[in-house]
Amino acid sequence: MTSPLQQKIKITGPSVVTANRTFDGVVIYRTADRGWSTELANAAIVREAEPARALLAASVADDVGAVGAYIAPVKIDDTGAVVPGNLREQIRRSGVTIALPAHA
Amino acid sequence: MYAYDEIDQTLVDERVAEFRDQVQRRLSGELTEDEFKPLRLMNGVYLQLHAYMFRVAIPYGTLSSAQLRKLAHVARKYDRGYGHFTTRQNIQFNWIALKDLPDALADLAEVGIHAMQTSGNCTRNVTADQWGGVAPDEVEDPRVWAEILRQHTALHPEFSFLPRKFKFAITASDHDRAAIKVHDIGLRLIRNEQGETGFEVLVGGGLGRSPFIGKSIKPFVRGRDILSYVEAILRVYNQYGRRDNIYKARIKILVHELGIEKFAAEVEQAWQEVAEGPLTLDDEMIEDIRSRFVYPAYEKLPAMPDELRAAAGDARFEAWRRNSVAPHREPGYAIVTLSLKPVGGPPGDATADQIDAIADLADKYSFGEIRVGHEQNLALPHVARRDLPALWAALDALGVATPNVNLVSDIIACPGLDYCSLANARSIPIAQELTRRFANHETANLIGRLHVNISGCINACGHHHVGHIGILGVEKNDQEFYQITIGGRADEDARVGDLIGPAVPYAEVADVVEDIVEAYLALREKPEELFVDTVKRIGVEPFKERVYATR
Numbered sequence: 001m002t003s004p005l006q007q008k009i010k011i012t013g014p015s016v017v018t019a020n021r022t023f024d025g026v027v028i029y030r031t032a033d034r035g036w037s038t039e040l041a042n043a044a045i046v047r048e049a050e051p052a053r054a055l056l057a058a059s060v061a062d063d064v065g066a067v068g069a070y071i072a073p074v075k076i077d078d079t080g081a082v083v084p085g086n087l088r089e090q091i092r093r094s095g096v097t098i099a100l101p102a103h104a
Numbered sequence: 105m106y107a108y109d110e111i112d113q114t115l116v117d118e119r120v121a122e123f124r125d126q127v128q129r130r131l132s133g134e135l136t137e138d139e140f141k142p143l144r145l146m147n148g149v150y151l152q153l154h155a156y157m158f159r160v161a162i163p164y165g166t167l168s169s170a171q172l173r174k175l176a177h178v179a180r181k182y183d184r185g186y187g188h189f190t191t192r193q194n195i196q197f198n199w200i201a202l203k204d205l206p207d208a209l210a211d212l213a214e215v216g217i218h219a220m221q222t223s224g225n226c227t228r229n230v231t232a233d234q235w236g237g238v239a240p241d242e243v244e245d246p247r248v249w250a251e252i253l254r255q256h257t258a259l260h261p262e263f264s265f266l267p268r269k270f271k272f273a274i275t276a277s278d279h280d281r282a283a284i285k286v287h288d289i290g291l292r293l294i295r296n297e298q299g300e301t302g303f304e305v306l307v308g309g310g311l312g313r314s315p316f317i318g319k320s321i322k323p324f325v326r327g328r329d330i331l332s333y334v335e336a337i338l339r340v341y342n343q344y345g346r347r348d349n350i351y352k353a354r355i356k357i358l359v360h361e362l363g364i365e366k367f368a369a370e371v372e373q374a375w376q377e378v379a380e381g382p383l384t385l386d387d388e389m390i391e392d393i394r395s396r397f398v399y400p401a402y403e404k405l406p407a408m409p410d411e412l413r414a415a416a417g418d419a420r421f422e423a424w425r426r427n428s429v430a431p432h433r434e435p436g437y438a439i440v441t442l443s444l445k446p447v448g449g450p451p452g453d454a455t456a457d458q459i460d461a462i463a464d465l466a467d468k469y470s471f472g473e474i475r476v477g478h479e480q481n482l483a484l485p486h487v488a489r490r491d492l493p494a495l496w497a498a499l500d501a502l503g504v505a506t507p508n509v510n511l512v513s514d515i516i517a518c519p520g521l522d523y524c525s526l527a528n529a530r531s532i533p534i535a536q537e538l539t540r541r542f543a544n545h546e547t548a549n550l551i552g553r554l555h556v557n558i559s560g561c562i563n564a565c566g567h568h569h570v571g572h573i574g575i576l577g578v579e580k581n582d583q584e585f586y587q588i589t590i591g592g593r594a595d596e597d598a599r600v601g602d603l604i605g606p607a608v609p610y611a612e613v614a615d616v617v618e619d620i621v622e623a624y625l626a627l628r629e630k631p632e633e634l635f636v637d638t639v640k641r642i643g644v645e646p647f648k649e650r651v652y653a654t655r
Contacts, residue, residue, distance in 0.1 A: 023131065024201035025155035064133035068151055086582050088521060092153050096522040098532050101453040102185030 529577025
């Protein structure tokens, strides 16, 4: 779960580009049509280093709408759905693993 | 409370207007993120996993009830209905939208609160003993000096772009409640044989990936010279601190690499250039600041009023009183700590409703004043002892009277991987599990004073190095593991804890802590021997054997 900011880009399996929306910080994923979506299911999947770098470069260029773009691992589960590739990304996608104080 | 003047308010208001313009330009695309990031950081705005996090300063941990209510308002209007009190007397909001930040800042500015210098490579919020001004064992109110330092360092042009962040902490008592030895500069207010007030100055303490205990650089600096002296330290740091490597940029590394003697000599030389100059404080200036701290009109009240005698038969009240009520410099009054560590709750969090209710209780029972401590608890500093039973009932109903202050479930924890973009592992669920394991107050009291500190990464925001039991989240093959240290402490005898062995997986952490506690109970010489003293006496090995014998 090492922060992606501390990592060099390496692709070891299916990956997506993710970022936070500048307006409100919400987690977003880069789509194949050069847009952004809050749904991981809509993310463009890349499996090799060169397309991943290209996707990231295009995402970073979209500086107004998205901030802090990076490549994140995903997995394809038994049903074929795209799911986060590690706990960090799972927490980014699904929220904190605890009840929020106001909702406890 | 400190009464702000027009200059303070103007500064805060102007900053709001400036930041509003910066946010607007960022959202319109006029500013890139690279251009905007240092500007948002100057206003305490970080980007975390899920959202922007907004860190608000609470100088020396002192708040009025009006200020506290405004924090509740921000939590409710712009965030998700709660705030998180941190180990540096700040409050953080975890879910705030960038578009709303100027309005939130403007609302806070109405009561003199701001977020300046809660981030970035500058002098951060000046912290102090949360019992300042009311502790019976203090030389004098350390907040007066914290305020002098705050005013001097706020937006100081020479110290706004230091090699790294820079943290001051001040205590005025022999018992250090401000953790001064793990700060860049720690100041201990003392009185010399001539009756002069001054400071022992420590430098180079800090946690993070390279923990160091602060070293004494000068045994006594007169109060009037404290600004010029710390300015000399900062000047040497600014000149020689490393900017080529972020991991070696803190002053603790400079002090370590130069050696305290050589560093002190450099500071002494720099001090000669500024001592006896404009930075020398005159008595009038000190008195002006001191006069702005307005203390309540205390009554002469009995230390053991009838109300307290009557309540003594209530076991729950007595458990809380023994644990959460501390002596006050006025015998008829007490300092009351409010535990923000309920069983199963995230340490340091409080809901907007709780915060509002605490503000009301502060008005009713504590002259409208609240304190925030580095242990992530709150305190009401001026409670008449006759009011303790009534206050307890109200706090209990609010869920902030868990009688666990300084006990095993009074856990310091960083936000960890649930929120933080730097974290490698979660902290809060570990803390929650431990509070459940040690929810029995009789057992917790049997164990006695025991500080558990948890950090989700090496940056050590949860001060794990100086926990009696320290828990550090690390990553192994994409799994959460935790290193355990014991024997650390953050008080006047501060030391860094010792690692007991290999990291353990998430699921085993609470078991390991239980093993350590059980080993302590079996190994202590007498009930009065605290955990940390047992570790000091017998070392790590017996605990290591207990923990790893079956793992």
